Amino acid sequence: MSNMIAKDLKHNIDAALHMLAHTIQKFTEEQWIKGLSFFQVPAKVAYHTVECLDFYFKENDEEFVWGSHFQGGWWEKSDEELPTQAQILEWLDELAARIDAIFADMSDADLLIEDEKKYRHGYARIGHYIYAVRHTMHHNGGLVQ
Numbered sequence: 001m002s003n004m005i006a007k008d009l010k011h012n013i014d015a016a017l018h019m020l021a022h023t024i025q026k027f028t029e030e031q032w033i034k035g036l037s038f039f040q041v042p043a044k045v046a047y048h049t050v051e052c053l054d055f056y057f058k059e060n061d062e063e064f065v066w067g068s069h070f071q072g073g074w075w076e077k078s079d080e081e082l083p084t085q086a087q088i089l090e091w092l093d094e095l096a097a098r099i100d101a102i103f104a105d106m107s108d109a110d111l112l113i114e115d116e117k118k119y120r121h122g123y124a125r126i127g128h129y130i131y132a133v134r135h136t137m138h139h140n141g142g143l144v145q
Contacts, residue, residue, distance in 0.1 A: 006106040043082035047074040049139040056132040
């Protein structure tokens, strides 16, 4: 069974995660928790982006609880309570390992599986994963200084 499309998609997911990690590392500690508005705080944007990736790549997303990774959502925490860059990067590494496992035996046919309930960002798994990349790049762009 072919997996050329799965390999290309995985390559682009890896590149998006690498780009996000690189962007996160560029902030000073002071810049990390200061922003132009309530949401435009780099720590909040990064938290939101990585949490969404966690959700998008959960095989059983019905058990997902928003804000549970750091005992509260980005929207609930004061700037000083937000996770550090190192904590966000560690979470991103954990997600990269999970994504590696998901794609380990992924075929192109697997990407075309349709499940309206599960893949709410596309008609099939491929659309859901493409949305995950697009959403990540959208917020990465907002983080770039």
